[in-house]
Amino acid sequence: LVTSRDVARAAGVSQATVSRVLAGSPRVTDATRARVLAALTEVGYVPNAAARTMRTRRTGSIGVVVARITNPFYPELLTAFSAKLDSVGRRMVLWDSSGPGEQSAAAAAREGVVDGLVFTTAAPESRPLIAALARQAAIVLVNRSLPDLACDQLTSDNATGGERIAAYFAANGHTRCGMICGPAGFSTSDEREAGFRAGLRAAGLELHDEAFVRGEYSHADGHAAMRQLLALDPPPTAVFCANDLIAMGALDAARALGVRVPDDAWVVGYDDIPMAAWEAFDLTTVRQPVTEIADRAVDRLLGRIADAALPPLHHRFPADVIVRRSTAHTAA
Amino acid sequence: LVTSRDVARAAGVSQATVSRVLAGSPRVTDATRARVLAALTEVGYVPNAAARTMRTRRTGSIGVVVARITNPFYPELLTAFSAKLDSVGRRMVLWDSSGPGEQSAAAAAREGVVDGLVFTTAAPESRPLIAALARQAAIVLVNRSLPDLACDQLTSDNATGGERIAAYFAANGHTRCGMICGPAGFSTSDEREAGFRAGLRAAGLELHDEAFVRGEYSHADGHAAMRQLLALDPPPTAVFCANDLIAMGALDAARALGVRVPDDAWVVGYDDIPMAAWEAFDLTTVRQPVTEIADRAVDRLLGRIADAALPPLHHRFPADVIVRRSTAHTAA
């Protein structure tokens, strides 16, 4: 192994001077700097990350916790985080929130493996863990929030998104609306549902109990739920799904039953994952601005790492409706 | 910050003894151990990862380099890696191979940020980097290989996969076959193509130049390529796509043009991503056993970390054909 001591020897300077050159300190003669630089490549020096971390208490790594990556929204978000972290010179350590991912991530933050942590899938069960961690480590919640928790939280304006879809349905004459919701307790589910209900109410409509079905955020559950809705008599003519994956399952169910979309039923999702634009789905949905989300989340996390005393930030990204052919092609 | 010294003070023992208890050394009295354990929780001790790494030269982190995560195959693979790494008590550091990901990963390996590295998207351009790195760090190539490189490589038996699809087409009476291939130089593209051509040849068929179209591994390029193939006179009646994403683009193109699948044209992909089973696609494809791939890759990487002198392993996973309704529903 080549250490800074070896470089110092080759350059005929002290080890401290090598460190200074590496750190870009201005308190070094050009001549000295040149000799050190030459020695650096001559001996093939590579700095040791652990030693540097031990001194600086900074690793340059940021942890990200995401859900089972089988929902394409998370890979999207992940790509955005990866690009952003790269651009600010940080590495990404990844945990899957299914299984012990959150615990491992929390432990990593406490042990100083990462400088901070982004949670994208905070669930009701994770509240105690995250609440405790927030006191000792830099963390930011993204996508799913934990209401009332005093830490940085950046999420889609889910309620407004749901409201807009309700208004869109109502404005186009739908009176029998349905919803396929995600798991209760997740802020995304709860807020989208509440917004949708509020929007219907504002239009003088209501969401009948039989027309509200709940499942996991999966294609399979969307599929099953849509079959259930289409079996109603009369079936709903417009269905709001709590995310795109559910909506794609719903579309596939309609396809299988010979129900035409949008002629017989409108289907709407949430997230605007890339596949939503494919001909196979052509799905009207509410956009989540993943690039902005990742950018702001990372900026905020770095800010918090630098200053733990910052007041908690709660930010909502606007919920824009993207109209495609799974609804009649009129503006929302 | 609470250090092992604080624990020692609280337990009335030396700092070394605390270390021994933490390391599970048998050379500690039960009584002493109990006192230390009590002190541990009393003072809220958390070990410092950097200090431990500095001594042991082990971080417990493994790096994984994957492609733009917009191809659902990579999230699949990633989930499998995440689960496996978790089960062996390792963390995952992730890089996106688009952009400077490979360089950053290589640097991280050299600086000791990770104990080893998995590359899933080795490209021809990355050969020098990977070849140099293989001499100083533990790395394993997965999915895409770099032929002739002396390092561990675990890949699908792409050639046999292509061959089987050709045989399947031929056995079902197709004489005008087409292929939509990925970028030249990627082992996955090259090998699947070579296998497909060999299989056709073995059946007395040939792949006409107009019926061979190349593009990126994307839905959009699959879409465009399929339009091109369907514009031929006569068009091919069976098309092998170098991966599922391309095949889904091809299916969407067929859908848009009113070409019925499989009645007018068969479409086959590669990878067997979960979406391939959805009704929207119902895609015949060649399976990649992602769980086994991740398991074996990690086991091998840990083996190599433990013993750098191991001879390079080149392993091929069997290429099983999964028949669905994008081809007539007869066994392959």
Place this chain on the structure above:
DNA sequence: CTGAAAGCGCTTACAG
């Protein structure tokens, strides 16, 4: 501008 030195928090021979 440069060097000698301390110290980050551990692990692990070395004594006893």
Place this chain on the structure above:
DNA sequence: CTGAAAGCGCTTACAG
């Protein structure tokens, strides 16, 4: 079985 000590490879005051 336990403690005192060395040392992993850096960064950064402290002198000069």
